[in-house]
Amino acid sequence: MKNGHRIWDYIRNYKFNSLFIKNFLLILILVVFPLIGTSIGIYIYYGNILKDEIGAAHVNSLSKVKDTMDMVMREIDRLSVRFASDEKVEELIKLNKNEFPDYDTISILQNIIKTISISASDYINSIYVYSDKNKYILSSNRGGTVISYFYDTNWLHEFISQRNIKKHWVSSRRVNDFFAEKYYYFLSSFYLAPLSDPGREGVVLVNLDIDRLKSLFTDENYNQMESIYICDRTGNILFSYDNSQIGMTAESIPELKIALEQENFSDEVREINGVKEVITQVRSQYNDWRYISVTPLNVYESKMRNLVHLMWLMIFIDIATAVVVSFLISVRVFMPIKGIIALLENPESYFQRKKHTQKERFNEFIYIAKNIIKSFDENKHMEEELSRRMDMLKKAQAAALQAQINPHFLYNTLQTINWLAMGLTKDENDVTNVIEALSDILRVSMETENHLIPIGEEIAHAKRYIEIQQIRYKNKFEVIWDVEEDIMNNLIAKITLQPIIENAIYHGIKPKKEKGHIVIQGYAEGDHIVFGILDDGVGMSQNKITALNEELANYYAKDDQHIGIRNINQRIKLIFGEEYGVSLIGREDEGLQVKVIIPKLR
Known part of the structure; x- marks a missing residue:
């Protein structure tokens, strides 16, 4: 009632120059003409339908x-x-x-x-x-x-x-x-x-x-x-x-x-x-x-007369409805002016009141106020997001440090052992081949100048790791490569494929009695590069796959299993963005598929 008195006082003071009257007349025109036009259109439309129905009936x-x-x-x-x-x-x-x-x-x-x-x-x-x-x-x-x-x-x-x-x-x-x-x-x-x-x-x-x-x-x-x-x-x-x-x-x-x-x-x-x-x-x-x-x-003709009567009835209802609707909309548009005045007089009180309001409908007059409050909330959210990402980066760095134990010393020592082994056998052997492959892997890991390398180099690095595992597990598994040549020069985060292949060997193929197979696919899909690492090992339950995919999507880990996959997922998201990363897919027959999506970069 108090608000109604203020509106009428405002109209009495400004008369036809009042914002309320101008809005009311404008809204009335904008509402009533489309409604009348719609009614006439409906009359014409149904008149034509009636004629068509007459012809169709005959x-x-x-x-x-x-x-x-x-x-x-x-x-x-x-x-x-x-x-x-x-x-x-x-x-x-x-x-x-x-x-x-x-x-x-x-x-x-x-x-x-x-x-x-x-x-x-x-x-x-x-x-x-x-x-x-x-x-x-x-x-x-x-x-x-x-x-x-x-x-x-x-x-x-x-x-x-x-x-x-x-x-x-x-x-x-x-x-x-x-x-x-x-x-x-x-x-x-x-x-x-x-x-x-x-x-x-x-x-x-x-x-x-x-x-x-x-x-x-x-x-x-x-x-x-x-x-x-x-x-x-x-x-x-x-x-x-x-x-x-x-x-x-x-x-x-x-x-x-x-x-x-x-x-x-x-x-x-x-x-x-x-x-x-x-x-x-x-x-x-x-x-x-x-x-x-x-x-x-x-x-x-009687049907046509009924249609004309219906049209006039609709026009009358439209006009009455337009007057009521225009008045209500004008009142609704006018009310937020009080809020603007309150904001100008006491901004802090206005902000506190709006923050504690649970159900508030957005309108144009409080746009500036809500955006100021929104900017404060966004800054706070950005700080929290930055802190969260820093924590994830530290975790990723810690995980990477766990895998690096004085790499330069270890690389030089492996080279010395390689020459000693060749001196004993006077030729290359399985020991020297393993040491040479491991040295190459360490050399790639020690290079910190570039976090992104061509896919061709990443595949070569993964193949050296597979050589070591095939010497260790003779006739235990076979690896099949199916990678498009067109993507070899695209960039990928360094050491992405090797941990996933390692996961397939230790958690999928090793527990299996029969010989296993690992298929590594790589192809372009729109603006993305997709890798699929498929094995026919013992696989994983659907509940565990769902839980692990949820962890990968939300950056948290419940146990230390599959830490390599989680580390890769975090590095990809930090480097390329939230829409990229790693996911697991169960296979209908047996085994597991790990899917990696990265952007197409050169």
Whole structure:
């Protein structure tokens, strides 16, 4: 409450020049315009989504009609081929007119009628088998008779005119059934028969009842305002919910004309005669028919109105939210001014108070104060880090001193022993070879001018150590070198590989009964050089590997085992940095892998 009074006093004193009012207006503008813009963007986005969904819904709905009709036509074609290739149908078509009616013919007719009646499904009105040779026709629903007495003959002219041009076609037609006193609208499939005879003397005619087909295409989601058309490749309307349009050409209906004129037409909103309509088209993959849907867009106007109402509601909420948020942010930004004044009046008290504050959120106004405190903390941390590194350096130096016992005297003494041994045997021997290799190792250790040497020299030094151990442990182990030539001139900390190889021999190979193998790999990896020393010795438990890796990462040691590896790790980190060093990896079969990572330097 006290803070609120101070803010209003500040506003009253400075009025519109106050920092609070300026911040409030600025934040309000910065908040409200993006929110309103976002709301408008969401409206446009979802409006487009709605239009896309309308088109996608019509495409999906029309695709279902197409799939259903393609399935029906496949069944019709399969049925037609079956009849057209039937031996009994072929016998009927080839019979002469004067052979009627004998017993064999009657038997043939009965078998065909029975087969036709069984094959007629829900959407099939009737199936005809007609022979132009004997002028006889069989019907699945009216039996058999000569064509002149048959009630449905308006297809006959089409059959006669098309049979020398096509073997199969589909057309729509209207049939006046005098007996039922009604008109039927058929989608008729013509298949010339018999298939084995090119004489084209007969036909199998399957009549699909268009009214029955409509029931296949309508379900609970069917929109009564939607019109669906099926057109053949020539633009004739084969199917429509309006029977009066069946048999017309697509040119006579503007919506169909638009769809058929464009080769890749899918879905589109067009205004025709002052009415916006969604026109959708899909093509049949089976028979080159086009399925077209036409739906007035006013069916979806209620959804668009709801979307507009939602947009205005969102804008109102955005403005109210922006006012509240702007006020709260302005208050929050204004409050740290008190802290700045307190810092200027009594810096020491401010620092002590901020240091003892456990949960404090950072903001711009206390940036300077926090950075002053931070600088004190960083200086203290740097002193502690420097002290820690000095202690590690002293430990590393002490470890190095443990390995050096008057090296000059020892080197000269070994050279004297070497000459004495050669004087006794009059030639080089294992003793002289060991002494010479050990002298080389001591010579490298005594050189203190450079802590970094080329990798090639480090490998040569390690090989001299291996010579000594192979003389000592004959046939106990074999060393395999796999080091890239390109890294030989890069620099490495002196005496890095030898202690790791020594560790592999004494802790891995020596306790093993069988002959051991040590593989030494070296390769470049990005900006790093990686060495891997792998042995197939007795290995180490995963818990011990984890503990040792933790020690290597944190610069401390619990025991005196593997002191060489720890010393190498400390020297690498001190020379190259924290991201480099030594780590241990257990091998799946047996043994251990020691991995060394150093920077690529020349």
